[in-house]
Amino acid sequence: MIEGFRLLADHIPATAQKRLIEEVLGLTAEAPFFRPTMPGSGKPMSVQMTNLGPLGWVSDISGYRYERLHPETGRPWPSIPQALLELWRNVSGYDADPQACLVNFYSPTSRLGLHVDADETAKDAPVVSVSLGDRALFRLGGQKRSDSTSSFRLASGDVVVLGGQSRHAFHGIDRIYPGTSRLVPGGGRINLTLRRVTAPQERAGTAPDA
Ligand code: MD6
Numbered sequence: 001m002i003e004g005f006r007l008l009a010d011h012i013p014a015t016a017q018k019r020l021i022e023e024v025l026g027l028t029a030e031a032p033f034f035r036p037t038m039p040g041s042g043k044p045m046s047v048q049m050t051n052l053g054p055l056g057w058v059s060d061i062s063g064y065r066y067e068r069l070h071p072e073t074g075r076p077w078p079s080i081p082q083a084l085l086e087l088w089r090n091v092s093g094y095d096a097d098p099q100a101c102l103v104n105f106y107s108p109t110s111r112l113g114l115h116v117d118a119d120e121t122a123k124d125a126p127v128v129s130v131s132l133g134d135r136a137l138f139r140l141g142g143q144k145r146s147d148s149t150s151s152f153r154l155a156s157g158d159v160v161v162l163g164g165q166s167r168h169a170f171h172g173i174d175r176i177y178p179g180t181s182r183l184v185p186g187g188g189r190i191n192l193t194l195r196r197v198t199a200p201q202e203r204a205g206t207a208p209d210a
C-alpha cells in the first residue's frame with residue numbers, strides 16, 4: 001500500500017452525517033450541481049459537481065482549473081461548512097484551512113476514472129475526502145498509471161486522507177452500490193473532497209523578505 005493513504009472507516013457518526021448532508025444539499029440551492037465536461041473532447045462526465053469555499057474545481061472543454069465563480073450562476077461558491085473545516089483541522093495535519101470543497105454526486109451508474117489530483121499548487125497539503133450515501137468501490141494505485149492498484153469499499157461516514165506519497169497517486173471510483181444507504185434523499189452517493197489549492201502566505205513577521 002502506498003505511503004500516506006489513510007482510510008478512517010466510520011469516522012463521522014450517523015447523526016453528524018445527517019446534519020452534514022442536509023447542510024450541503026441546502027447549499028446546492030445556491031450553487032446547483034452542474035455536469036462537467038472532459039477537456040479536449042467536451043464529453044460529459046457521469047458525475048455531477050458543485051463546490052463550496054473560495055475556490056471551486058471545474059472542468060470543461062478548455063481544461064481543468066479552479067474558479068471563484070460557479071460556471072452557470074456566475075456567483076461565488078457558498079462557504080465550506082464549519083463541520084468540514086473542523087474535520088480538516090483534525091485529520092489533515094496541515095496548518096492552513098482548505099480553500100475548496102468539491103461536491104461530487106454519483107447516480108447508480110456514475111463512475112470516476114483513474115486520475116491524480118494535480119491542479120493544486122500547495123503540493124504538500126493532503127486531500128481529505130468524506131463519503132456520504134451509497135457505498136462505492138474506490139481504487140488506489142501508485143504515482144504511475146501502470147502501477148498496481150488495490151480496491152476498497154467506501155461507506156457513508158468514511159473519511160479518506162491522501163497525504164505523503166499517496167497525495168500524487170492515481171485513484172478513482174469504479175462503481176456505486178445502489179440502495180446501500182438511505183442518507184441521500186432519492187439515493188446516490190455524495191463525496192466531499194477538501195483541498196488546499198494555493199500555498200499559505202507566510203505569517204506576519206516570518207516572511208523572509210517582507
Ligand atoms: C470519490 N474521490 O470518492 C472520489 N481525490 O468520489 C477522489 O477523487 C479523491 O477520495 C483525492 C483524495 C481523496 C479522494
Ligand code: FE
Pocket residue numbers: 115116117171
Ligand atoms: Fe481525486
